Amino acid sequence: MIKAVIFDMDGLMIDSERVTFxxxxxxxxxxxxxxxxxxxxxTLGLPLPSVFQKYHSRFGQDFPMEKVLENVHRYMDQLxxxxxxxxxxxxxxxxxxxxxxxxxTVLATSSNRGRVDKILGQTGLAAYFDGSICGDEVExxxxxxDVFLKACKKAGVEPEEAIVLEDSEAGxxxxxxxxxxxxxxxxxxxxxxxxxxxxxxxxxxxxxxxxMFKSGExxxxxx
Numbered sequence: 001m002i003k004a005v006i007f008d009m010d011g012l013m014i015d016s017e018r019v020t021f022x023x024x025x026x027x028x029x030x031x032x033x034x035x036x037x038x039x040x041x042x043t044l045g046l047p048l049p050s051v052f053q054k055y056h057s058r059f060g061q062d063f064p065m066e067k068v069l070e071n072v073h074r075y076m077d078q079l080x081x082x083x084x085x086x087x088x089x090x091x092x093x094x095x096x097x098x099x100x101x102x103x104x105t106v107l108a109t110s111s112n113r114g115r116v117d118k119i120l121g122q123t124g125l126a127a128y129f130d131g132s133i134c135g136d137e138v139e140x141x142x143x144x145x146d147v148f149l150k151a152c153k154k155a156g157v158e159p160e161e162a163i164v165l166e167d168s169e170a171g172x173x174x175x176x177x178x179x180x181x182x183x184x185x186x187x188x189x190x191x192x193x194x195x196x197x198x199x200x201x202x203x204x205x206x207x208x209x210x211x212m213f214k215s216g217e218x219x220x221x222x223x
Contacts, residue, residue: 004105004151006175007105012206015088021037041188041189045169046142047135085122087123088205106129106132145175164181166182166183173195185209
């Protein structure tokens with residue numbers, strides 16, 4: 001019986017991955033380097049130390065990753081301030097349904113606390129969550145299961161009483177390692193074979209997830 005729903009943020013709730021990719025293309029271009037979509041997809045869902053390692057392996061140890069990341073975040077912040085934070089189709093309706101039907105909801109993301117709180121405030125989604133666990137609050141980020149296990153503790157449920165909503169391969173792996181069923185809603189990258197088999201469902205949107213709850217395909221906890 002599902003009692004809690006654990007959400008990823010970037011690429012699942014927030015339509016931010018393409019904006020982030022554009023930011024990296026701009027910053028790498030300033031340095032005379034080429035950022036490809038193929039390489040960017042390899043970093044999706046990973047904790048920052050792993051992202052840093054991938055960039056340094058590709059562009060060299062002198063690649064100014066901290067400065068690049070700072071500039072990318074500034075680019076995103078400016079865009080979100082001007083145009084608003086783009087949320088994915090169905091996220092509002094799904095969160096409202098879960099809240100109305102007594103499910104506990106926890107955000108579990110690789111992003112840091114400051115960024116998470118700002119985005120939740122800008123989107124007005126904070127009120128729908130019972131808590132959140134951020135990348136800078138766990139010892140090991142995705143694909144390790146720590147963030148999802150900590151989210152279960154915050155929700156007061158066992159892993160088998162929760163379900164994870166994710167878009168990235170790293171998130172699928174982390175949920176699988178935690179023993180939590182996972183619904184994958186792919187964003188920029190459809191999961192490859194080794195990850196597809198670890199997802200319980202792969203669906204095109206959060207609107208479909210909502211219909212799965214309403215139809216009874218996913219067990220309800222009730223109030």
